[in-house]
Amino acid sequence: MSEFDVIVVGAGPAGSSAAIKLASEKMNVLLVDRADPPGSKNISGGVLWGNDLEKIVPNWNKMAPVERYITSKGVGFLTKDSSIDVNIKSRKFLQGVTGYSVLRVKFDQFLAKRAESAGAMLVSGVTVENLAFKDGKVIGVVQEGDTITADTVILAEGANPRVAIDSGARRPIADQDVAIGIKEVVKLPEATINERFGLTSKEGFAGEYALGFLEDGVEAGGFLYTNRESISLGVVINMGHLRADDKTYSFDIMDQFTDHPSIASLIENGKLSEYSAHLVVEGGYNSFPKQYGNGYMIVGDAAGLSFSNGLMIQGMNYAIASGILAAETAIEAKKSSDFSEKSLSRYKEKLMESFVAKDAYNFKGIEEVTWGKLAHKIMPSLMEDVLVNMFLTDGTPKKHLTELIRKAMKENNVKSSDLLMEGYKMIRRM
């Protein structure tokens, strides 16, 4: 007889969602996090889309400590001297709005407490060292030499899943699985943020940027979103490119982003309040690790469940959705008293039927585009040349647009065939 039906390792959105679902179905759950308070090691790089959270915490957006709801989205291409931005602000975003900016220390604590009030045992400030095995099956976790037993263990450790890797439950992380995320939180008065982004107090902006100004072969993306009284912004750096370059420092890319004129003006006179870093799961469909086995399931970032199509980054909602699906599987496994790999393979089936895997499948190979020359180098420099020349008034006669494009392509050494090829790849993948 196990001490718990389920032990959940990690109280981020994935783990806490699993625990909420399990506890609300009267399962005996232990939710353990190595941070105290839970969530105080977690950071976010984007917007929380709350459709799935709604299923386990109805009206969560009325109760949870959210910052702003996202009414304005932006995509920007930054070159050394210019920025070409597309900003979309639409009343249509307000219909059934589910996207919120959140600060994770507060938010994750809220979710963990929800799990506790649903009946889970919440233990924070305790590091799980390893999984406990018996006859090739996971029977619990090991902490300071003691084994705590459970029928099922759900690993929700995040992007750097030590227990999952060290116990052999998942394969180690490779260059192509992750990017290096660096983020800063800059304090600014609420009124200043509203003014700079054209927002009312509850409305928020979320933008993503291609950092076309980076020299050499390094490609990185930037993100920026508004909290109530601060701006979160950061960079996501391709690990393989940084390695191949071997002369660019990750933290310098962060400075180059915040120093870019069009970003600097958004955070001007702000006070840096926090610097943080986090691996960003980048792998996608083609590199999902094994997500379940005898007596265990892996959810959220730890299971490679994150997604970016270059316009939208999704992580927290996949974490929540996968946590709920793992919880459902654990509940079914208990009903049949079967916690074998075969029984828990239902989790994988549920994932494959869900939007999580479908998004990943539909956009598989997207990394070819999001980490491609077109998005990071060709498009930014071409658009800069064309648009700047179009609007620059220097007393010479205006040129026709096609002439400007041809000239820009020549100056940027872009062949029509390259542009077609890269453009085709982009359209196919997106």
Added chain:
Amino acid sequence: MKVEEKLSLLNYKTDPEYAHITIKPPICAVCPDHFCTFACPAKCYTLLNGKLNFKYEDCVECGTCFVACAHGSVTWTNPKGAHGVKYKFG
């Protein structure tokens, strides 16, 4: 602002008795790339007169170095319960 100054804004509960990351100096001594020094966002890895210097106290626990080191020098474990970096915002 330098990385060192940015890190000074953070709260840590440093564990003086347990280094959660360790390196194998003989491997680093002959390392051809020292990619860790470029990758680590917290500048925990630096070269001093050509010799790799590592300090775990400034670590923000991102896990970058474990992926970055292709030579098997980095051993990465979680800090003991409640130790390490403690963010205010996230």
